Amino acid sequence: MTDYGRPLQFGMFPTPDADRVDEILDLVAMADDEGLDLVGIQDHPYQKRFLDTWSLMAVVLARTTRVRVFPDVACLPLRPPAVMAKAAASLDVISGGRFELALGAGAFWPAIGGMGGPECTPGEAASALSEAVEVIRLMWSDEKSVRYEGVHHRLSGAHPGPRPAHDIGLWLGVGGPRMLGLLGREADGWVPSVSYFPPPVLPGLHARIDESAMAAGRDPAAIQRIYNVFGAITDGPSSGFLNGPFEQWxxxxxxxxxxxxMDTFVFGAEGDDPFQHQKWAVEVVPAVREAVADRRG
Structure with a gap:
């Protein structure tokens, strides 16, 4: 049994389709109205049918008042970390502290290369992500000028600022032992997806994060565990994990x-079905909060 005792959070995962802007904004308005905690937006700049994630996140923050927004997860190879740190801090200031930052090491390397980004090996991508975490922390610091000399990223007398409006969560969407070790030492949260990391593998991955956290003098419970979940809330019998009636969910x-x-769940519905998202926000979320509170109590 692994329960870190953290407060529960819930969110939605709308697809950033360029031909569905009104539907996306309706969904995030519903998330805001119904008290969801997060909106996570995938970041695939090479996908021709997708809006730019950072432009969309700015609009989502402008159209909402309480929900927090994050890239799920940011495509680091196409977004220099120093500039991304400034963009994140700017969105946080503009929104009054409602932005979080989740990073990914990269995937779909031919597509990244096609846009002028590096086509990294797994080891290179891991090293670049590790350096990026350090660069971003420096760019959020109170220092007047910062320097960093890495293999993939460099700063030479850069001037940090503006300061974020709150301590932005720096989350990582990673799964390998090396990167989970980095997460345990340095990051604030972990963002796996159920399609890549199903429940049976979670305990071993938590163990690697926790081992690294404790070796660094950190409490593993300080690390948020955010799970991207996908499925269908139905009126009929179960057809598999997270595909079935409300009670099953x-x-x-x-x-x-x-x-x-896990303590945070970000839900993606097939076709961004608004009825599925409504059921999630209005029926499933409060019932899970109540069930967990009862079991913990």
Whole structure:
């Protein structure tokens, strides 16, 4: 059993389709109205049908008042970390502290290369991500001038600022042992997706994060565990994990908290079905909160 005792958070994962802007903004307005905590937006600049994630996040923050927004996860190879740090801090200041930053090492390397980015090996991508975490922290610091000399990223007398409006969560969407070790030492949160990291593998990955955190003198419970989940809330019988009636969703999400260590769930529905998102926000989320509170109590 792995329950870190953290407060629960819930969000949505709208697809940034360029031909569905009004529908996206309706969804995030509903998330804001219904009290969801987060909106996560995937970042694939090479996908021709997608809006630019950072432009969309700015609009989402402008159209909402309380929900927090984050890239799920930012494509580091196409976004220099010093500039991304400034963009993140700017969005946080403009929104009054409602921006978080999740980073990915990169994927779909031929597409990244086609846009002028580096086509990295796994080791190179991991090193670049590790350096980026340090660069971003420096760019959020109170220092007048910062320097950094890495293999992939460099700063030479850069001037940090503006300061974020709050301590932005720096989350990593990673899965390898080396990067999970970095996460345990340096990051504020972990953002896996159920499609890549199903529940049976979670305990071993938590163990690697926790081992690294404790070796660095950190409390593993200080690290947020954000799970991107996908499926369908139906009126019929179960057809698999997170595909079935409301009661199944409540049971399975509750077990993910109490047995699998996750504390935050970001839901993506097929076709961004607004009825699915409404069921998620209005029915599933409060029921999971209640079930976990009862079991913990």
């Amino acid at each position: 409540v049971d399975e999400l509750t077990e993910l908290v109490l047995e699998s260590g």
